[in-house]
Amino acid sequence: MPVTIYDVAQKAGVGIGTVSRVINNSSQIKDSTKQKVLGVINDLNYQPHIVAQSLARRKTSSIGCIIPFFTGYFFVELLRGIQRKVSFYKHELILYSVDDVSKTETFLKKALDERRVDGLLFVSLDISPEYVRKIKEKNFPIVLLDSYHDELDSIKVNNEDGAFRATTHLINCGYKKIAMINGIMSSLPSITRFEGFKKAIIEADLEYDERYFVQGDCAPDADGFNKEAGYLGMKKLLELGKARPEAIFAASDIQAVGALRAIGEAGLKTPEDIAIIGFDDIELSEHIGLTTMRQPTMRMAGLAMTRLMEKIGSKNDDVFVKRVETELIIRDTCGFNLK
Amino acid sequence: MPVTIYDVAQKAGVGIGTVSRVINNSSQIKDSTKQKVLGVINDLNYQPHIVAQSLARRKTSSIGCIIPFFTGYFFVELLRGIQRKVSFYKHELILYSVDDVSKTETFLKKALDERRVDGLLFVSLDISPEYVRKIKEKNFPIVLLDSYHDELDSIKVNNEDGAFRATTHLINCGYKKIAMINGIMSSLPSITRFEGFKKAIIEADLEYDERYFVQGDCAPDADGFNKEAGYLGMKKLLELGKARPEAIFAASDIQAVGALRAIGEAGLKTPEDIAIIGFDDIELSEHIGLTTMRQPTMRMAGLAMTRLMEKIGSKNDDVFVKRVETELIIRDTCGFNLK
């Protein structure tokens, strides 16, 4: 039988209200009684029952995180940053990791209905209009991380600029025939990265060649940002034979990994035969010397949590959008003839 | 104002007890009233308040998972398996990811004291005698995954045999001067993998050379199974000059990655100059063609969860130990002159 607040109150000779006050170190309390209660709490090794607290306080002190587990490793870095902040705020992290996009809504529904979490971090996934409506209706605290919707708070990376600079780097390295391997075009990052890519090509007065733009072929429940998509995309590009591109901008590092494999299988080398730049800077990229655009994952995670806690505290209504910038990380896959 | 069980009861013209019974589809209930209540629940879009249920039922329907976030990617695969099973059992997953071993106890304490979780999965970490005692005292449901303690339930991989077979593979490939890069020796996997390594060396009548055994140098709060440790360990081995080993058994894939880097920096090649075999088979290993011993992560995670749910259901007392076997995955880093 765990010890309850009543046991403490009785043994300390006070009311449960007083015990509750010292637990929550409320303002007005005589120091002597506070010490007395604290003593008993210690003697009895009393621990408040968090579930009871949640019920009475009408908040759970935990936040949910809906995050994909199929996209590669980018999310792991985000998750690490999130956990850190969640702990900092003395909250719990309830993980809803979706390994199949169809589960996204299942989890959303759970989170919204069951009132088990005070707020939600929604990471790298697309949210349906139906749920946006529900969220607004309930005024449920949520922030999108690495994802965007104009009616909701979000922290996202400047994808267009990142893609622009990635492509520009390739151009600066002296390549002219530049291709892009993208995710499925129904996802926002895909669209904006494509725009940045195209813009760079056009501004450099290079010709935009349709054949140099491939989307990640992938299973219907994935998003095309995985390594299979990269592999398949590269294969397609390689089939162009002599007309094949000299350099590739992959919309994610993990696609770049897949592409690299296809390049290797074709007996080609990087960057001598084909240069490649990725996007994300996941940990693995450093190992393989992949040049890429780094997303500041820790910072993004931190910003998202801070904002979420703010919303939970004061249900204000304005939509907050924070855009962070990417950073070019030059390694070995693009050659050296910079500028 | 969310709708409560009272709203439903009132509108359906029944008592809240009845509503509760249909929610938990209890045995004795007239079908007609059941339908009526169900109808109202649907009309009102009623959702039971999970926190209130937890309090009344005296269980939370959520399980905690204490897992390291610094060891590399092995845990991600475990986590994926865990999440899948947790969802299967319609529970929630509370993540306590430790990025610093000192947090292990903080989280353990939380989990044990606050009664926020019904049980605990304790992954890839060492547990102190003090907490083992507390756990036994409270009869708290816990299962260790990829970790071991003789008084607690555990699912672990047969590390000794895996290390033995890894080393034997190197021997079969024709190498004689074989070294091992290990984690810190205070961790059990390190110890058993070392034993397997040594056993293979001795059974093959090779000489065991002290200099060929290096431990991962690392920050005091890490476990030596990371890539820095692998890198540093390999450096040390390389300093042996002409006496350097021909082949390496790394206790983790991520160490192998670090070692590979050191090898590359020294201008050496794999497997021509130095062969290497890892342990884990994390996703990245496939990309880089690392030969390794695969741990069946999904299976381990599944077994652990199944066992945990069993314990939560029926607090039985016997300690359950399940050992799973590794599988040799031959790729490119060991050469081909097999046997």
Add this chain to the structure above:
DNA sequence: TTGAAAGCGCTAACAG
């Protein structure tokens, strides 16, 4: 079968 009532363990007015 079902309703009423007594908790689950705590917080938060409300009086004093």
Add this chain to the structure above:
DNA sequence: CTGTTAGCGCTTTCAA
């Protein structure tokens, strides 16, 4: 400052 009391929203006897 502090005790008392009324919930928080549900489960679970106990009778009927």
